[in-house]
Amino acid sequence: MVVYYDRNRTYPEARLYPYGPSYPGDSGFVDFKHNPELIRTALEDFRRFNHRQAVQTFYDFLSWINGSDSCLETNDCAFRPPEPHQNPISQLPLCAYGRVYVLFRDLRLNSSRKCSGWLCENLMRVLNQTGAELSEQQGVVGFTLNPSLQISISKGSWRNDGSFETDADDPGFGHHLMLSFWAYGNNEDESFHNLNRVFENIWIACRSVSKHAGNSFCNREEIEEGG
Numbered sequence: 367m368v369v370y371y372d373r374n375r376t377y378p379e380a381r382l383y384p385y386g387p388s389y390p391g392d393s394g395f396v397d398f399k400h401n402p403e404l405i406r407t408a409l410e411d412f413r414r415f416n417h418r419q420a421v422q423t424f425y426d427f428l429s430w431i432n433g434s435d436s437c438l439e440t441n442d443c444a445f446r447p448p449e450p451h452q453n454p455i456s457q458l459p460l461c462a463y464g465r466v467y468v469l470f471r472d473l474r475l476n477s478s479r480k481c482s483g484w485l486c487e488n489l490m491r492v493l494n495q496t497g498a499e500l501s502e503q504q505g506v507v508g509f510t511l512n513p514s515l516q517i518s519i520s521k522g523s524w525r526n527d528g529s530f531e532t533d534a535d536d537p538g539f540g541h542h543l544m545l546s547f548w549a550y551g552n553n554e555d556e557s558f559h560n561l562n563r564v565f566e567n568i569w570i571a572c573r574s575v576s577k578h579a580g581n582s583f584c585n586r587e588e589i590e591e592g593g
Contacts, residue, residue: 367497367567369490372508375546380513380539382530383441398432399439399471405429411445411464420549420562424466427569431468436576438485441542442467448557451550456503458550460557468572469542470579473516476540485575486511486543492574497567505564508546515539 384395396408405428406416415421424443432439445464453461468489475481490509515522515530515538522532532538549564551557 367493367500367505367507367564368502369494369507369509371486371490372510372546375508375510375512375544377512380515381542383514383516383542385442395441398428402429402432405432409443409445411443415445415447415558418558418562420462420558420565423562423565423569427565427572430569431572431576436572437471437579438468438572438576439471440467441469442544448549448551448554453548453550455506456548456550458503458552458556460552460554461548461550462557462561463546463548465544465546466568467512467542467544469514473519473540474537476514476516476542477519477537479541482511482541482543485579488578489543489545489571489575493567493571496570497563500560500563500567503550504560505547505549505567507548507564507568510544510546511541512544513539514542 384397396404398405405425407413412421412424428440428443430436443464443466446462448460448462450459451461468485469476470481470485486509493507515532515536517530517538520530520532520536520538522530522536522538525531545568547561547564547568549557549561551560
């Protein structure tokens with residue numbers, strides 16, 4: 367399927383990980399590795415579309431990638447249902463879109479630009495080779511490496527005003543991979559159908575990359591020497 371790197375979606379500053387709620391009613395970060403039962407209840411953007419197969423596929427993907435068979439995890443996702451759009455890439459009238467972040471479960475790997483770059487490049491390559499029957503008129507995925515400050519491996523500290531203070535060379539700084547997805551259709555059913563195909567392709571690609579990483583590269587020294 368069609369993939370591309372989207373520099374325009376790069377955040378200007380590092381985002382704290384894990385992040386807190388950004389508005390009243392927002393759950394903030396939920397650790398699905400330790401709380402997989404919350405996958406089907408904690409995602410506010412997805413809940414009212416639970417009857418859609420695409421959303422169930424996304425939940426199953428989250429269960430797998432945050433489960434014991436994966437060396438990856440997720441840390442954020444968002445979704446907007448099908449609505450009229452002005453994206454020039456597709457002439458189909460409706461577009462469903464959103465994002466999901468994918469990162470190494472060993473947070474030290476995300477602190478190496480070579481490691482995070484390896485994840486981005488390989489996931490882009492495999493996804494580009496997956497689902498060739500899905501045209502850019504039907505679905506597209508954009509990749510962006512965004513700066514992150516991973517608190518659990520940082521040497522920084524919280525200040526009384528609620529901010530997190532650290533040095534510029536702190537080991538917690540790194541990059542997390544954001545996958546932005548778009549699915550198009552002539553109507554809502556077709557949009558969700560194509561969204562399901564996008565999610566299936568992302569899942570296939572993540573399984574392949576996780577297996578490769580788990581067998582050969584989920585070790586910081588090995589990635590930096592041979593990745």
